[in-house]
Amino acid sequence: MPKALIIGGGIAGPATALFLQKAGWEAELFEARPQPESHGGLFLNVATNGLAVLDQLGLRDRLVALGHHAPYMEMWSGRDRLLGTVPNGPAGEPERGSVVVRRDELHAVLREALAENGISTTWGARLERIDEHADEVTAHFADGTAATGDILIGGDGVGSMTRRWIDPAAPEPDYTGLLSVGGFARVPGLEPTPAVQRMIFGARGFFGYLVREDGEVYWFANPTSPELDKTAFRRIPGDEWLDELRVLHADDPYPVPQILDAATEVGAYPIYELPHVPHWHRGRVVAVGDAVHATSPNAGQGASLALEDAATLARSLRDAPTHTQAFGAYERLRRPRAEEVVAYSRAIGRQKAPGGSRLAVALRDVMLPLFLRNATKNTRNNHLYNHTIAWDDTAATSA
Numbered sequence: 478m479p480k481a482l483i484i485g486g487g488i489a490g491p492a493t494a495l496f497l498q499k500a501g502w503e504a505e506l507f508e509a510r511p512q513p514e515s516h517g518g519l520f521l522n523v524a525t526n527g528l529a530v531l532d533q534l535g536l537r538d539r540l541v542a543l544g545h546h547a548p549y550m551e552m553w554s555g556r557d558r559l560l561g562t563v564p565n566g567p568a569g570e571p572e573r574g575s576v577v578v579r580r581d582e583l584h585a586v587l588r589e590a591l592a593e594n595g596i597s598t599t600w601g602a603r604l605e606r607i608d609e610h611a612d613e614v615t616a617h618f619a620d621g622t623a624a625t626g627d628i629l630i631g632g633d634g635v636g637s638m639t640r641r642w643i644d645p646a647a648p649e650p651d652y653t654g655l656l657s658v659g660g661f662a663r664v665p666g667l668e669p670t671p672a673v674q675r676m677i678f679g680a681r682g683f684f685g686y687l688v689r690e691d692g693e694v695y696w697f698a699n700p701t702s703p704e705l706d707k708t709a710f711r712r713i714p715g716d717e718w719l720d721e722l723r724v725l726h727a728d729d730p731y732p733v734p735q736i737l738d739a740a741t742e743v744g745a746y747p748i749y750e751l752p753h754v755p756h757w758h759r760g761r762v763v764a765v766g767d768a769v770h771a772t773s774p775n776a777g778q779g780a781s782l783a784l785e786d787a788a789t790l791a792r793s794l795r796d797a798p799t800h801t802q803a804f805g806a807y808e809r810l811r812r813p814r815a816e817e818v819v820a821y822s823r824a825i826g827r828q829k830a831p832g833g834s835r836l837a838v839a840l841r842d843v844m845l846p847l848f849l850r851n852a853t854k855n856t857r858n859n860h861l862y863n864h865t866i867a868w869d870d871t872a873a874t875s876a
Contacts, residue, residue: 478503480626481794482616484604484639486510489766489783490632491587494596495534496791499868505624506591507602507616509633513588518580519659519744520695521774522547525566525573525862527781530788533868536586543582545689547674548574552849554842555680557730561849565674565777567859568852575777575862577674577687577695583780599624604633607642607762614761628800629762630790632783635749637768644756650749652704653773653826658718659697660743664735667694678841679729682722686736696736698722699826704747715743748773748826752819757812758804765790770815776822778861782815788866796872806872814864821861 479502483490486508494504523531523540531537548571552560566574591598599622606617607629615625631639640647667688674687686696700722719740726733751771757764766783773779790807797803 479628480505482507482614482624482626482629483632484616484629485632485634485766485768486584486588486598486600487632487634487766487783488583488587488780489768489787490630491584491591491598492530492534492784492787493630493632493765493790495587495590495594496787496868497794498594498596500791500795502791502794504596505626506596506598507604507618507624508598508600509603511601513584513600514581518584519657519697519742520577520579521583521780522565522575522577522777523583524575524778524781526864527778527784528576529865530781530784533788533866534590536590540578540583540586541576543586544576544578545687545695546574546672547577547687548572549673549853551673551675552845553675553677553730554845555678555729555838556842558842560678560842560845561852563849563852564855564858567862568854568856571672573862574672604638607639609760609762627761628794631762631764631768632766633764633768635751635767635771637764639762639764640754640768643759643762643764644754647754647756648751650751650771653748653750653823654701654704655699655748655773655826656702656745657697657699657748657774658722658743658745659695660715660740662694662696662736662739662741663692664694664732664739667692667732667735677729677733678838679726679733680838681728682725684726684729684733686732694736694739696740698726699748700725702747710745710747713745715745718743718745750819750823752823753816757808761800763790763804763807770812770819772815772819773822773826775825776818776861778818778822782818785814785864785866786811788868789872792866792868792872810873818861821858 481504483506497504548566603619605619608615614629617623669690670688677684683699754769757769765786793803793806
C-alpha cells in the first residue's frame with residue numbers, strides 16, 4: 478500500500494488523509510502545534526460546496542448539527558438601514574445554504590474521523606527539511622524525528638514551507654491591508670438571527686455578526702492596519718483589539734457597541750492572499766489548500782476550497798498510473814477554480830474599506846439597495862456553490 482506523509486492538521490490535511498484512505502492509500506498526518514486548540518481560530522463559513530465534500534466523507538450532518546445555518550447575508554448601513562440581502566449559497570435554494578461553525582468544531586469533527594479510521598496524527602512535529610530520493614521522500618522535523626513515504630502533501634497553510642520547497646522562488650502572500658478580529662458574546666435581549674448573518678457598513682469600519690438560537694453571538698470586524706511583524710502581532714492582547722474596535726464602532730447602530738462591550742475569546746489575524754502560485758508540485762511533493770491559494774474570508778470559501786482540494790487530489794492519486802500524472806491532473810482541475818475564488822473574494826474585500834467622505838457613504842447607501850434589489854434571485858454566483866467532485870467517477874488524469 479503506498480504511503481503519503483501529510484504536513485498540517487488544519488482542514489486540508491485531515492480531509493486529504495481521509496480521502497486517501499478511501500482511495501487505498503496509507504496516510505500519516507503531522508501537525509506543528511503541540512496539541513489541539515479547544516478554542517482556536519474563532520469561526521468560519523463552510524459553503525454549500527464544502528458541505529457536499531464532507532457528505533462524501535459521511536461528516537456533513539455531524540458538522541451541520543453544530544453550526545448556524547445561514548443561507549442569507551443582510552447588508553446594513555451605519556445608519557441602521559437595510560441595504561439588501563444576498564444569498565450565502567445557491568440563489569433560490571435556502572435549504573442548501575452555507576453553515577457558520579466554530580473553527581475548532583470543524584477541526585474536532587475531522588480529528589474524530591481520523592481516529593475512527595485509524596489514521597495517526599503526530600503533534601508537535603514542525604517540518605524543518607524535506608529530502609527527496611528516487612523512490613521515496615523524507616520529512617525531517619524540528620525535534621529530530623523523521624518520516625518516510627512515497628509522497629509528501631503540504632497542507633501547511635499560508636506560510637507553507639512545502640510551497641517554498643516546491644519552488645524556492647514562489648511568491649510570498651499578499652497582505653490585504655485588513656485584519657480579521659472577532660470573538661463571541663452574549664447580549665441580554667438580543668434576538669436570534671435564524672438563517673441570517675448581518676453585515677454592517679459602519680461609519681469607520683466593517684462589522685458582521687450572527688446570533689444563535691441559544692443567544693450566543695459570533696462577531697467579527699475588519700479594521701485596516703499596516704502590516705505588522707508576526708511576533709509583535711501575536712503579543713497584542715485581545716483587550717487592546719477590543720479597545721480599538723470600541724472606538725472605531727462607537728457611532729454604529731445597536732447592537733454593534735453592545736456586542737463589543739460583551740465580547741469574549743477575542744482573536745485577531747492579518748488577512749493574506751495568494752492570487753497565483755506558479756508551481757503546485759515538484760517531484761514527490763505537492764501542496765493543497767492555503768499553501769497554494771490562500772484566500773481572504775470575504776467570500777466564505779477558504780475551508781470549502783481546501784476540502785475540494787482534498788477530494789480532487791485523492792481521486793487523482795487513485796486513478797492515475799503515477800504520482801506525477803496525478804499531481805498534474807489535480808493542479809489542472811483545481812487551479813482555475815481556486816484562482817477565480819481568490820479574485821472574487823479580493824473584490825469583495827475592497828468594499829469593506831472605510832466609507833470615506835459623507836458624500837461617498839451617502840452614495841453607497843443609495844446605490845447598494847439598487848444593486849442588491851434582486852440579489853436573492855440572482856443565480857450569477859451559483860456555480861461557486863454548485864461545484865461538485867464526483868468521487869465515484871474516474872478522474873481525468875491525462876493532459
